[in-house]
Amino acid sequence: MKIAICSTGSDLNSSTDPRFGRCPYFVLVDEKGNHLQTLENESQNSPHGAGISTAQFMINNGVSTVLAGKIGPKAIQPLLSAGIDIYTGISGSVNQALQSYNENKLSRTNNANASPHSGSGGGGGRKRR
Amino acid sequence: MKKPVITVASGKGGTGKTTVASCLAISAGQPVQFLDCDVEEPNASIFLKPEFTSTKPVSLEVPDIDYNKCSFCGKCADICMYNALAVAGDQILTFPELCHSCGGCWVLCPEKAITPVPREIGIIESGPAQKNIEFWQGKLHVGAPTTPPVINAVKNEAVKEHLTILDAPPGTSCPVVETLEGTDFALLVTEPTLMGRNDLDLAVQLARKLNIPCGVIINRSEEQYDIIEKYCKENSVPVLMKIPQDREIARVYARGTAPVETVPHLKEDFKNMLEYIERVTVFERNSSN
Numbered sequence: 001m002k003i004a005i006c007s008t009g010s011d012l013n014s015s016t017d018p019r020f021g022r023c024p025y026f027v028l029v030d031e032k033g034n035h036l037q038t039l040e041n042e043s044q045n046s047p048h049g050a051g052i053s054t055a056q057f058m059i060n061n062g063v064s065t066v067l068a069g070k071i072g073p074k075a076i077q078p079l080l081s082a083g084i085d086i087y088t089g090i091s092g093s094v095n096q097a098l099q100s101y102n103e104n105k106l107s108r109t110n111n112a113n114a115s116p117h118s119g120s121g122g123g124g125g126r127k128r129r
Numbered sequence: 130m131k132k133p134v135i136t137v138a139s140g141k142g143g144t145g146k147t148t149v150a151s152c153l154a155i156s157a158g159q160p161v162q163f164l165d166c167d168v169e170e171p172n173a174s175i176f177l178k179p180e181f182t183s184t185k186p187v188s189l190e191v192p193d194i195d196y197n198k199c200s201f202c203g204k205c206a207d208i209c210m211y212n213a214l215a216v217a218g219d220q221i222l223t224f225p226e227l228c229h230s231c232g233g234c235w236v237l238c239p240e241k242a243i244t245p246v247p248r249e250i251g252i253i254e255s256g257p258a259q260k261n262i263e264f265w266q267g268k269l270h271v272g273a274p275t276t277p278p279v280i281n282a283v284k285n286e287a288v289k290e291h292l293t294i295l296d297a298p299p300g301t302s303c304p305v306v307e308t309l310e311g312t313d314f315a316l317l318v319t320e321p322t323l324m325g326r327n328d329l330d331l332a333v334q335l336a337r338k339l340n341i342p343c344g345v346i347i348n349r350s351e352e353q354y355d356i357i358e359k360y361c362k363e364n365s366v367p368v369l370m371k372i373p374q375d376r377e378i379a380r381v382y383a384r385g386t387a388p389v390e391t392v393p394h395l396k397e398d399f400k401n402m403l404e405y406i407e408r409v410t411v412f413e414r415n416s417s418n
Contacts, residue, residue, distance in 0.1 A: 048274075049212025049227045056206055056215045074224060081217035 001031040003101070004063040005094045010038040012095045018069030019119035021051030027094045028063070033102070050119065051075025058084060067097050067106065070114035080110060088113050132159075133313040133410040134293040136166075136341075140328030142299035144318045145348040145372070148382060150296040151176035152389040153316075156399035160261040160291040166308040167298040168251060168267035168279040176387040179264035182256040187267070187282040189275070190245035191225040192234045198242035205234035205243060211274070226272055251279040253286060263291070277307040284308075292403075301331045309336065313410040315343035316369070321354035329357065333366055342413055344369040344406070369402045 006023040008015045012035055017023035026039040039061060043053035051071075055078035058066060065085045079086055087106035090097035100106050137150040147165075151173055154161045165171040192205065192214065199221060206214040206221075213227040214234060225248050235243040250273035258264040267283040269276055276298070284307075287293055297308040309315060315336040319329040329345065336343040343366060347357045350371035361368050372378065372395075378388045389396040 043212070046212065048210075049224065052215050052222075052224060052227070053212040055217070056212075059215075059217055060203075074227075078215035078217035078222050081215075081220045081222060083218055 001065065002036065002061070002063045003029050003031070003065040003067060003098070004039070004058055004061075005029070005067045005090065005097050006069060007038075007094050011035070012093070012098075014094050016067075016069065016090045016092060016094055016097050018091075020066070020068040020071045020114075021046075021054045021075050022119040023054075023068075026058070026063075028061075029098060033098055049074065052078060055079045055082075058082075067101055070118070071109070071112055072114045072116055072118065073112035074116065076110075076112045086110075131414070132290070132292040133407055134287075134289060134295065134311075135314045135316055135406060136295040136297050136309050136312045137316045137318060138297035138305055138309060138332055138336075139299055139318045140301055140330075140332035141319060141325050144320045144325060145346075146299070146318050147173045147176065147296050148388065149316065149318050149346055149348070149372075150294050151387040152395065152399050153403060154262050154294050155259070155387050155389050156396045157261075157292055157294075157403055158400060160263070162263045162287055162289075162291045162293045163258065163265065164283050164287055164293065164295045165264075165266035166280045166283055166295050166304075168269045168276050168283070168304070169298060171266040171268055171296075173296050174258075174264065174266060175385045177258040177262055177264055179258035179262070179266075180256045181254045181264075184252055184254050185282075185286075186249045187251045187253060187279045188247035189228070189230040189250045189273075189278055190232070191228040191230065191248045192223055192243045193246040194221045194223065195242045195244065196221075198240045200240050200242075202239060204237055204239065208233045208237055227274060229275055230278070250275070251282075253279070253283050255286065276304040280304055280307045284311075301328075301335045305332075305335065306339070309339055309341060312341060313413070314406050315341045316346060316406070317343055317366075318346045318348055319357055320349045321347060321351060321357050323356070326356050326360050329360065330364075333364060342409055344402075344409075346402075347371045349374040369405060370398055 004026040006017045007025045007027045008017045028036045043050045051074045055075045059082045165173040203216040211227045213224045215222045251269040255265045267279040298304045319325040
């Protein structure tokens with residue numbers, strides 16, 4: 001079992017990142033909480049569909065559970081289709097997020113709790129493509 | 130003599146493209162085809178008040194998966210730079226709203242399991258406006274990813290025997306390039322501000338890169354601010370017209386009327402400018418042949 005935690009850094013003491021699609025790292029642990037590896041999110045700066053591509057990244061790496069702060073409506077679809085469990089509401093360090101997960105304090109979800117594009121930087125004006 | 134195709138563009142938004150394009154169409158004194166190419170926010174109809182008599186859909190091809198053939202190899206999701214496909218469990222999820230219709234997935238699919246199917250992304254509408262104006266506009270559906278196909282569809286409908294005026298979107302990115310491409314003259318509308326000058330410079334550079342002759346209209350012009358005149362002189366760009374900062378023009382505009390309808394001399398100025406543009410484009414055409 002591989003649990004992926006959205007993180008701002010590469011180890012268990014790093015702060016979690018509230019975003020899914022645009023978080024810089026995923027800290028991967030097994031069900032006992034042992035650090036397996038850290039994946040750098042290749043899609044964090046993707047101009048389009050970062051959530052979808054990050055979800056694909058989770059699937060391709062054999063992740064079975066994702067612990068996130070928030071997750072968007074597009075990202076959640078591939079994760080659910082692939083049978084990945086999604087828990088939201090993490091905060092603090094990666095270790096603290098794991099602890100909350102083990103104590104059943106996180107809520108498992110089948111619904112997005114972030115609006116589209118909320119993980120990308122703001123910036124007003126008409127977007128020109 | 131072939132009539133010119135003129136694009137009214139700006140770089141900076143809110144400088145008066147649509148006002149200028151509408152005024153030019155009304156002042157032309159000849160049959161005009163007017164194409165509103167600002168397909169995200171078409172608004173020239175406010176001034177020209179067309180009566181739309183025809184509507185056509187604009188579609189983009191997006192992938193459709195044949196599960197009898199798909200081997201879930203994931204090549205389609207791999208190559209999609211817009212992340213419009215994902216391979217998840219026993220499904221290929223498609224996100225047509227992200228698809229730019231590049232065709233990569235259906236060309237590269239080793240099982241030939243992907244076929245392109247049309248998805249409507251916008252419409253084009255047309256009909257007669259006042260006097261001799263044949264009006265066209267494109268409207269991109271909310272949430273659709275790309276404007277160029279809709280702009281292209283509007284341009285393809287143009288019968289290029291009359292004087293043609295294109296109202297471009299603001300900026301200097303893809304939609305503006307799509308609008309400008311293949312047209313004879315870029316009429317660049319700006320205002321005497323630093324941002325007006327900065328964005329005018331980008332628009333001038335773009336027109337030059339596309340080999341389209343250009344000229345400048347200074348809108349909300351005031352004598353004491355000569356920042357644009359200086360720029361134009363330094364960069365050898367002709368200033369074709371100045372529309373003064375004027376309460377009457379603003380008042381008429383705010384009521385949805387093109388200022389040439391009521392403000393004296395303005396129509397004459399536009400007509401003179403059009404004659405200049407016609408001469409320039411004829412000259413350019415002859416010298417390039």
